[in-house]
Structure formats: C-alpha cells, structure tokens
Amino acid sequence: MTNPSVHVRGNLRRVRVCYFNTWAQGIELVSDYLARLPSLDLKPLVSDPRDHALLQKARLDCDWYGENARALAALSHAEIEFLPTWVAGIAGVLELAKAPRSANEERWLMVMAHQPQVLKGMAGKIFEFLRQSGVRILFYAFDEASRAMPCFPEIAPHLDVLIHDEFPLDPRAVASLRPGCRPIHRSWVANTLPWATPFIEAPEERIVFLGSALGLTPHRQRQIDFLKKRFGPQFTAIHDHSVSVGDRPDLARRFKVSLCPEGRKFATPGMQLTHTDRPFWSGCLGMVPVAEDSRTGGRLEALHRESLIARYPHGDLDALTAACVKALAASSAERRRIYNYFNQHETIGTVVAAAIAGAA
Secondary structure, X not given: OOOOOOOEEOOEEEEEEEEEOOOOOOOEEXXXXXXXXXXXXXHHHOOOOOOHHHHHHHHHHHHHHHHHHHHHOOOOEOOEEEOOOEEEOOOOOOHHHHOOOOOOEEEEEXXXXXXXXXXXXXHHHHHHHXXXXXXXXXXXXXXXHHHHOOOHHHHHHHOOEEEEOOXXXXXXHHHHOOOOOEEEEOXXXXXXXXXXXXXXXXXXXXXXXXXOHXXXXXXXXXXXXXXXXXXXXXXEEEOOOOOOXXXXXXXXXXXXXXXXXXXXXXXXXXXXXXXXXXXXXXXXXXXXXXEEEOOOOOHHHHHHHOOOOEEEEOOOHHHHHHHHHHHXXXXXXXXXXXXXXXXXXXXXXXXXXXXXXXXX
C-alpha cells in the first residue's frame, strides 16, 4: 500500500526535513538559525544563568546541536531533491503540520538523542498529530533509547524510521513500533559535513585524549596518568566536557592520534559495548582513532578489524601504549584511507539521507 504522504516526481522525491532542536524556537530555515546562533543568548535557556561553568557547557551543547542542523541542511541523495531544511524548537514543532507545502513536498520531522523527553507527557500526542498531518518522523536515537528513555513507548507507534544502537531493542519497544517503521542499528556517527576539514598531510606527532568530565573515572584517570608519564609533551588530555565544534579542525593539525572513550559513562552495562561520536569525527578530521575495548562487540570492533580504528583490551596499559605507538607511526596513506572512509560513510547526513531514501 502506498503511503499517501509520499509524492514522486518522475523518479525524484521532493523532501523537506525539519530538525527538532531544543535550542531553537519557532520554525525557521536552518541557514537563518545558524546565522544567529553565535550571538544566541543562552542565559534565559539554562537553570542558573549566573553559573559560568553551566553556561560554557550549554554553549558546547548548543553548538553541537547546531552542527547537526548544518549537516542536515546539506543532505544529498541521488533519488531525492532535498528542499531547504528547517529547524524548530518546542515553540515551533507543531507549526510543521500547518506550514505551507510546495508542490509534491514530502515532509519529515527529524529528532535526535533524548530530546523528545523535553516534550514531557505530550511527546506521543505531538508525534501522533504530526503524523496524522502527513509528516513522517525519523528518530535518530544514537544509543539505548528503547531501553532507557521513559517517553519511548509514547513515540514509538508514530515513527517511520528508528536509528538505534547496535544492540537488540527492548522487546516492549519492538511491540510498540508501527508495522511500517524501519529500524536501523547504526548508533553514533560524526555530526560534520563530509570533507569539510582538509586532510593534513603532516600533523604534529602528538596524541589527544578526547573525553569529558562525565567519563573521568578512576580507571580512565589511571590511563591518562600513565600516558602523561609515557609520552610526556606528546600527550594532551581534554576532559572538561567536550571540544567545541569550532575547535575541531585545529585538532587535525595539532594531533595525529585521538584517544577516544568507547562509552559515555563507561561503567554502565548499557554503554560498555557502545561508544561516543568522537572516534567518528576524529576519523573525519584525518586523525587515527584509538578506543578501549571494554568488551568485545559492537561496530567499533568491526571498524578495528578493517584497520580504521585501533582498539586495546580493557585497562591493558601495555596494549594501550602499543596502540598509540602504532597510531603515531601511521603513514599518510593509512591516515587518508581512514579520512576518506569516515567522511564517506560515517556522518549524520549520509546516514539520514540513506534512511529517508530507504523509507520510500
């Protein structure tokens, strides 16, 4: 049976994506949103505007989601004509149902991570209303949403595409999904524009640890202390939350190797087999990603077998040293292979465009 919200002009679908971003407000073009993003006053949007550290984290988070919007504004697929992308926050998400449509326009709402939670008890009703209005919905959950996000059962019946982590969905979640929903196990990728950062032929022979305060456990601190002693000034640790998206390109020049945590919290069973987005955007920058193998499994293991990242056994300091030394010795050709692979296959825009194309 043909979905009445899908329109085809010849062999080319005309698709408009609206990205739900809680840092946005009313519905607007992504280009307009990005133009005002650097000057956006975040004080009214945080719980304590006098907390300088909180404002710093808010800016990092706001810019990270802004980079998602930038990636979605550049969606491309041979079978689809993507119309200019919109962005909407809580104040504008319902406008998507009544906003004027161009001829034969297929409309999608794109939501990510745990942002549906901000809709509180209204998430299911809002998603139902939008879908009844001819809006299709793609939820890129990244991690374990079906098993950990309280509002997942409310939104599941209204999803057209669910992109989830590599592991089995919660059985109750599977039962909640509408029959036509297309589940894809993909998890984290890079929220960058492919090839946006030029390949650096000769970066500095240094290693950067790309962590966050959330993951700075005693186990991780032990490894950082060891690497500082082993590599001295060749090693730098960043673990005060994240790296701003604007600072990422400079890392490609300053560091040849990125040591990336494999999971946000490391100790939680649900995250031990998964990872963050850091190995992916590191690869897009041309750095050699190194990640700990807390347990065998997951997509990072497949990338390791293809020599696209380097893994080392959990807590094995000798193996960690060997992985870093090998990564530092990577040739320009080996690094370019990593750079090309991640830019071609492991970015949000690539995954989302293919998912929408596959949901025709």
